[in-house]
Every structure is written in structure tokens, then in C-alpha cells.
Amino acid sequence: MTFIHVMTPQGRLNADQRRVLARTLTDAVLVPEVGKLAPEARRGYQVHFAERPLDMIAHGGELLSDRPSDVMVVDVAAMDCCWTREDRAAVIRNIQTALADALGMKAPSPAWWVNFRIIEEGSWGSRGGVLSFLDLLEHGASHFAPERAAAIRTALALNYER
Numbered sequence: 080m081t082f083i084h085v086m087t088p089q090g091r092l093n094a095d096q097r098r099v100l101a102r103t104l105t106d107a108v109l110v111p112e113v114g115k116l117a118p119e120a121r122r123g124y125q126v127h128f129a130e131r132p133l134d135m136i137a138h139g140g141e142l143l144s145d146r147p148s149d150v151m152v153v154d155v156a157a158m159d160c161c162w163t164r165e166d167r168a169a170v171i172r173n174i175q176t177a178l179a180d181a182l183g184m185k186a187p188s189p190a191w192w193v194n195f196r197i198i199e200e201g202s203w204g205s206r207g208g209v210l211s212f213l214d215l216l217e218h219g220a221s222h223f224a225p226e227r228a229a230a231i232r233t234a235l236a237l238n239y240e241r
Contacts, residue, residue, distance in 0.1 A: 080123035080215060081108050083174075084154040088143055089130040091151065092182075099181045101126050107173030108155060111166045114227025123215070138190060149188040151178070159200045160212045161234030167195045200235060211235075 083104050085092075092100070105124040110116055133144035143150065153174055175187040203210050212235060216228055223231070 080120075080158055081112065081125070082156040083108065083124065083126045084129065084152075084156075085126065086129045086131060086152045086154075088136055088150065089132050091130070091149075092128065096181050097128050100128075100177060103177035103181060104153070104174060107177050108157065108170050111169045111173070112157065112160065112227075113222050114224030117222040120222035148190055151188070151191040153178070153191070153193045154196065155194065156196045156198055158203050158210070158212050158215070159197050159235070160231040162195075162197055170195055 085100065085104070102121075104126050105121050106116065109120055109124060113120055133147070134142050136143045136150060138148040138150045139146070155170060155174070171193045174193050175191065178191060179185070179187045200211060201209055212231060216223060216231060
């Protein structure tokens with residue numbers, strides 16, 4: 080359902096921070112997506128942590144090995160449903176807050192960037208085939224708040240009419 084890729088300089092996150100972030104980043108997207116906290120729905124989310132050597136990342140035109148900087152990129156790829164501008168903004172804020180909390184910072188670094196990408200209906204594959212968000216609603220309906228499920232069905236029906 081949703082993929083969260085966290086790219087950091089090597090050594091930026093320790094194992095305990097990654098454990099915390101695995102859950103908090105998942106929930107940062109899950110709650111807006113399904114309309115409630117549904118721990119059983121976490122299985123539909125993957126968080127991947129990737130570290131890069133300092134000489135493989137540049138910020139401001141300079142390698143981090145030459146000029147250290149607290150950079151991070153988080154790329155969220157979510158299936159198309161009814162992601163409003165407000166929903167996407169909530170996810171981005173949730174992610175920034177989760178990162179700052181896990182790292183013991185009062186505020187996120189201005190060099191932590193979050194991308195939110197929507198994967199169009201019919202462009203997501205799993206289980207040997209192509210998945211529709213409607214399949215997820217059908218098989219995991221209890222994970223979704225009723226009003227969120229209705230909004231998703233409406234939005235996808237409108238997309239099919241175009």
C-alpha cells in the first residue's frame with residue numbers, strides 16, 4: 080500500500096532510532112490514509128532505511144565529507160485514493176515531527192526534505208498482479224474509518240469517469 084524510503088548520511092540513525100521510526104513513520108502516513116489508527120493495517124506499509132557515505136551526498140554544492148550538514152530525504156509513495164492537499168500536508172508534517180521526536184530535536188532540520196508521490200490507480204503491483212485501492216478496501220475494510228472508505232470510493236469512481 081505505502082512505501083517510505085528514508086535516505087540519510089551514514090551513521091545518522093542508530094538501530095533504536097530506526098526501530099522507533101519504523102513505527103512512527105508508518106503511522107504518520109497510515110492515520111491520514113485510513114482515517115484512524117489501525118495497528119493491524121501496518122502490514123501494508125514498508126519503511127526502508129538507506130545510508131549513504133558522506134562523499135556520496137552533496138548539499139549546497141559541497142560533499143558532506145567536506146562540509147557536514149544534517150540532510151535527509153524521505154520519499155513516500157502511496158497508492159492513489161483521495162489524497163487531498165491537506166492530507167498530503169498532514170503526512171509531511173507528521174513525518175517531520177516523527178523524525179524530530181526520534182532524534183531528540185526540538186524542530187526538524189531545514190535540510191530534511193519529504194516528497195509525497197501518488198502512484199496512479201493501476202500502477203501498483205503485488206501478489207503477482209496489479210492492485211487497485213478498491214481491492215484493499217474490499218479485503219481490509221475494517222482497517223478504514225467508514226467516512227474515509229466512502230471518500231476513497233467516491234474519488235476513485237470520479238477518476239474512472241475521466
